[in-house]
Amino acid sequence: MTGPGIIDAHHHLWDLAVRPQPWITGAALAPLARSFGVDELTSRARAAGVTATVVVQTVCVPGETPELLALAAGGGLIAGVVGWTDLTAPDVADALAALRELPGGDRLVGIRHQVQEEPDPGWLLRPDVRRGLLAVAGAGLAYDLVVTARQLPAATAAAAGLPGLTFVLDHLGKPPVAAGALEPWAAEVRRLAALPNTVGKLSGLVTEAAPDRWAAEDLRPYADTVLDAFGPRRLLFGSDWPVCTLRAGYPEVVRTAGQLVDGLGPDERDAVFRRNAIRVYGLDVPAPGGRVG
Template sequence: MGAAVTERTGVVDAHHHVWDLSVRDQDWITGPELAPLRRNFTVEDLEPQARAVGVSRTVLVQTVTVADETPEFLALAETHDLIGGVVGWTDLTGPHAADELARLRELPGGRYLKGIRHQVQGEPDPEWLLRPDVQRGLGAVAAAGLVYDLVVLPHQLPACTKAAAALPGLTFVLDHLGKPPIASGELEPWASDVRALAALPNTVCKLSGMVTETDLTQQRSAQARRREMLPYADTVLDAFGPGRLMFGSDWPVCTLATTYGGVSFMADGLTLGLDSDERAQVFEGTAERVYRL
């Protein structure tokens, strides 16, 4: 078995967020279940927790579809050694997506722009990714040498597969395993749809966001939650392989269920069947390669 995450150095956390509610609201934080997230979360809050479990670099991921957020994140990357890359947002449906990507690259910290993401999970059209205007925008992402993060729900996975097949020159990164129904324990049709996506060589998956897909209304131990997640982790490990899988904390959203150290510990437990080289891919190598850190 490889060393535990807490004993590693050089770990890449490929997925986390920050926000400052005095700058702008996070309008997705609604209801009593998400109430603990309705406060500021900063890089300064994250850094000691990340360093404590061996994380040396992170990928900061967009949270809202607001154009000003991406320049702010790039500036943060310029001033914080912890941040190795940014996955930002721009309007892919507009006619000038390519120009906007080029503009972002010229901003302070622009060299840290590694990918683009849109909250596809909130789009009512399950085939939003296949719209001609979106396809044009995705083509601009590919031409810019960036990757595209997919934040989707299980029913949207077939469209992800079609989009990835239509754009073989663009790397698609599936966030949070496509949000499988871990709380209910159902594997299908999610597992079959994930395997279809993974069959395409230009797809990658993040081992992230799983803990908050468990039943958060029930108090249970970390070991119990890990057992719930194991069939889903095993599915993506088998489908994508360690060379196309990367660890992400999804901090601070993960704090709804556990601490930063807790989510690292769970990820370590979910990969115990891998050898040291394979675990190095999941916890460092895949993210380095995909995001060109």
């Protein structure tokens, strides 16, 4: 599926000459052990009908977010940045305000922490983390959840306790696609989606699939689950480029996402592929020349 006006609400960029990506280890991730920049993104995204994007942090260090904001300030596709700051720091509100003052600071739309790497499954419920999440809400930003299935209960509890903050579930909570299992992931996603301040990203599913032997139909049970749980008005499309290249190229990811929502009407598809991202992240993007078909 291609068409004008698609917003890719989740991708990454990194330059290994500027900053290492310590998470890229082992043979399975070896194809990612190079730099992925704006020019390469632009070439692939525009060819797939993408007119705006949201770039998302990859490492929990202070220096990365200002760099991403500077890229957004340079014009081009990047309309929003989901960055990082230390939620547990006493001065988290001041840190968020300082990011807003940087070049591109007006493109800061959300904050994310690599919760999936935290050994404590209840990390999101710690008092110092909750205080940081309150600061994110106070700054008018969204909070992206990058969690594993076992961390979904804590994510649900955190979202229930902070109704003024929009929680965006990245990669749908990383369901066990390769194993072909739905539970307990599906039940936990439904509990999260029952909260009105939560949104899901239709992203990262191909990466959870089995290497070299996946098809759109392998992903459909998971997409159908979140379409039913969140509804098409609370789902965003994200490519997860370049991580997705471990399984599929950019055009194939966009096309597969279109197949997974092929039961939706044109207006609902336009919501998933464009309008929801604008609303959730407060993106300032021009009107498209047409709708996603």
